[in-house]
Amino acid sequence: MLNLNHLGQIVILNGAPRSGKSSLASIIQESFDGVWMNLGVDAFMKMTPDRYQPGIGLRPGGERPDLEPIIEILYQAMYESIAAHSRLGLNVVVDVGHHDCYSTSRGILGHCAQVLKDFPVLFVGIRCPLEMIMERRLATWKAGYTEEGTVPHPVKLWQESVHVPGIYDLELDTSVLSPKEGAALIRERLEKDPYGTAFKQIAENDESR
Template sequence: MNGQVIILNGVSSSGKTTLAKAIQKYGQDIWLHVAMDTFMAMLPDGKEFEREWFPMTEVERDGEKLPQIGNGPSGENLLTQMRQLVERMAEAGFNVIVDEVADGLAIADYRRRLGTSCLVVKVDAPLSELERRERERGDRLIGLAREQSPRIHAGIEYDLEVDTHSETPDALARRVLESIS
């Protein structure tokens, strides 16, 4: 029997990892957590933003320069392998939470691979809150949430949308888990 997959999709600092941990805490079954950041961290320090992998450029929006992270050919291949791993894990009966910053094409690939065994959740918060989290964490590219916010969710139909600023991770986890019951 295939496992279930919850895809938590959102911009940087939206609360995906915190929500994933809460889902693990409240789930009656075991949920494995697969994070895009873990795949990027497989690269040697300083190599992740090279052109072949996940090149970082600057874009100008409203007179402000913002960082933008793209997918080079090796980076795109790595993320495709991550989606394939999630598919294989589900086929093996594991329940999986995916913590991802995915565009519409990647989400369509998940849906094609997983069919009805996946729940795609938009994880979001007001931009002012995302920017506050970015500053406070100290390990984020300042401006990344602002750059990603208007484009990352474009063209994606979500099964559920959550606001990590208006509800606690525990309440949101229960809501996500109720959606797959």
């Protein structure tokens, strides 16, 4: 039986690329009490060999079915690592973009929730309108709309798939909240009740399949 009094807090920030997850994670690491480790998608992609890239960062669309079995294992490894850090009393912030838009349904989020269902997890949905996402893509990567002036299909897929099933403990709109304001709301939520219920519900839904 886990001793919840000694587990490190876990905050999982889920959203599309350029939605503001990394900025929130940085503020949490810098300003929240205790040691906060970042075990998000960027960290795990850096550890992944080139031939398996983009690893867990694979965008929606099912374009690399050859990588999908490996991605399932990588996600399990990431969440088992998160659990190990928490057991040692280390807090963990995770910036990630969960989706199930692969060549076939993989149910990865449900499997990940199973790993952490007995841990103090706050699952936070990071929402941002498509127009703002496009502005940030242009500012960061100098890449935005297609030659026809439309939003690239992969960007649309991210927006459509990353918030399915949409079960969260807290949701933040980074088009109206600054990173500091968003982090303050996360801190306030943790102070009131550090044990979220979203992952438990997602795990239960996964068990019932």
